[in-house]
Amino acid sequence: MNLPQRSSLSKYWQLDENTVFLNHGSFGATPTEVLKKQGEYRQKIEKDPVKFFERDYIGYWKESILTLSKFINADPEGLVFVTNATQGVNTVLKNLDLKRGDKIIVTDHTYQACRNTVDFVTKSAGAETVVVEIPFNVKSEKEIIDLILNSVCERTVLALIDTVTSPTGMKMPFEEIINKLEKENVDVLLDAAHGAGLIELDLKKMNAAYVAGNCHKWLCTPKGSAFLHIRGDKKKDMRPLSISHGASFEGNAQDKFEFEFSWPGTYDPTSWMCIPKSIQHMEEMVDNGWNEIIRRNRKLAIKGRRILCDELGIEVPFPDEMVTAIASIELPDKEIPPFSIQGDPLHNKLLDEYAIQVPIFPWEAHNTRYIRISSQLYNHIDEYEYLAKALNECV
Ligand SMILES: Cc1ncc(COP(=O)(O)O)c(C=O)c1O
Structure with missing residues (x-):
């Protein structure tokens, strides 16, 4: 088969x-212009790292915090950068003052790395x-809301909930x-690992x-770019994973919070x-900017999901309203192959x-395998x- 456009x-x-890239969801993909900008910043640093x-560093920190807080409508004073969502989740969970018998809710769709962190802290306490x-x-x-609410009891202290x-x-x-x-x-x-740039996020x-x-998934920033937002009443109990210079800083609470998180x-x-x-570069790629990006990517994923289901002769799983720019279907061959380091x-x-670059998730919690497509502005329906044709030949 010839490669699609x-x-x-x-x-x-x-x-x-030479690759049909249908996995934006795992690690994102960064536009050339943004990588060029990153190169310029690196040059600036290396001209005089001390200076x-x-x-300059704190000025950039503040500018990025303000831009992102506008984009996700967050309180900039509660927003900090971390390297990835896993680190953000670890930061919160490892700061909790858990008592014996406390309970944390997750779902059987929770990302394994985050589930592992929850298990780690619950087991330790x-x-x-x-x-x-x-x-x-x-x-x-x-149905989902009821299932989660019905699992709450008086010892439930926290729930780890995914956006997607x-x-x-x-x-x-x-x-x-x-x-x-x-x-x-x-x-x-x-857990908004799949959040900014994929769905509308309004933190306030x-x-x-x-x-x-x-940010490195759907905002298409370079890898290692993520955020943690902590609500005002929780800030005094939150410390970064890396205790660094900020710990001995004696200033007002907000300055100390920013110093601790901004200097790992x-x-x-x-x-x-x-x-x-x-944010600006992506916005300029299409008329109506981010609203259009979110709408267009979602529409393509919904169509893509339909094409796969029709070709494999299976029912579309949950309603379209719950689909974003990533969509999974259960493979007809549900059997989970023996674990292999090769994937x-x-x-x-x-x-x-x-x-074709597309992820297959053997999902033990559901005893099945899922294939997940993504759509980003670079994708085309032909892909x-x-x-679908390739899958039909394979399964
Ligand atoms: C729901 C969810 N949570 C957390 C993560 C972890 O993201 P990262 O590897 O950037 O920490 C992912 C990554 O795919 C994810 O899908």
């Missing part, structure tokens, strides 16, 4: 022309991880869940205790410095024989048709 906007990215870190089972074929958002789940690509009704759990005195740690409106989110030790800060550039055999076959 990409969208005309793919000219802004450096993706390999940069002494005089003699607390418990409560796993809410959510069927892949849910009929409505209400990773293996199953399901948009959670997270705003309503946060609202209802708050009324039950349960804090929410929102949702008012979650904690939000950890990535010497590192390359250029990924988050590119947030303003990335899932179907993933490898699709890559090696059809040049999903091509995947």
